[in-house]
Amino acid sequence: MAIDPLQTLLERAFPDAAEVHVEDRTGGGDHFQVTVRSRRFNGLPLLEQHRLVNSALAEPLRDGTIHELRITTRGTE
Amino acid sequence: MSELREKIQNVIETEPVALFMKGTPQFVMCGNSDRALRALRGAGAPVTAVDILPDPAIRQELSALSGWPTIPQVFVRGELIGGADIIEELAATGELEQKLETLLGPGYRESRDEHIIAVA
Numbered sequence: 001m002a003i004d005p006l007q008t009l010l011e012r013a014f015p016d017a018a019e020v021h022v023e024d025r026t027g028g029g030d031h032f033q034v035t036v037r038s039r040r041f042n043g044l045p046l047l048e049q050h051r052l053v054n055s056a057l058a059e060p061l062r063d064g065t066i067h068e069l070r071i072t073t074r075g076t077e
Numbered sequence: 078m079s080e081l082r083e084k085i086q087n088v089i090e091t092e093p094v095a096l097f098m099k100g101t102p103q104f105v106m107c108g109n110s111d112r113a114l115r116a117l118r119g120a121g122a123p124v125t126a127v128d129i130l131p132d133p134a135i136r137q138e139l140s141a142l143s144g145w146p147t148i149p150q151v152f153v154r155g156e157l158i159g160g161a162d163i164i165e166e167l168a169a170t171g172e173l174e175q176k177l178e179t180l181l182g183p184g185y186r187e188s189r190d191e192h193i194i195a196v197a
């Protein structure tokens with residue numbers, strides 16, 4: 001999978017994000033690092049922040065197009 | 078509830094620190110599982126490892142129970158703490174040790190043996 005569809009899914013899920021970044025870690029199109037900075041994360045426990053990212057990417061996670069996912073989330077405070 | 082799901086739930090509920098991973102602590106089969114294991118070891122956690130690779134049903138049942146899609150998954154006293162990124166981040170800030178101390182008691186490092194449990 002290319003980076004673009006993941007970027008689109010995340011931008012749709014976090015329309016007010018200050019930053020959405022997707023990186024193909026290995027160039028193979030299945031190991032990704034995603035970074036999302038959004039005010040939605042302000043005050044939210046890390047587990048819940050990652051849950052929001054996981055649910056935005058539920059489909060590619062379920063069908064196996066994402067083999068490995070690394071998540072970095074930040075609030076805007 | 079399936080027998081497998083019951084076994085998984087039992088591990089989550091009874092083991093102080095449960096790490097569901099790809100491979101075993103002696104033979105880790107995935108970079109993220111390795112990161113979680115290292116962070117837990119660094120915090121002195123008494124890790125009970127469950128290899129999810131022997132049967133794809135383990136991962137399915139686990140994710141159905143936890144609502145968490147990826148491996149590894151770390152539970153302390155039955156509470157989902159997170160995957161590799163969260164465990165590493167909590168370890169880096171010292172929050173992981175605080176959490177272990179809160180949930181397991183201040184002497185948690187004394188019982189730091191690693192165990193492996195097979196569920197399937």
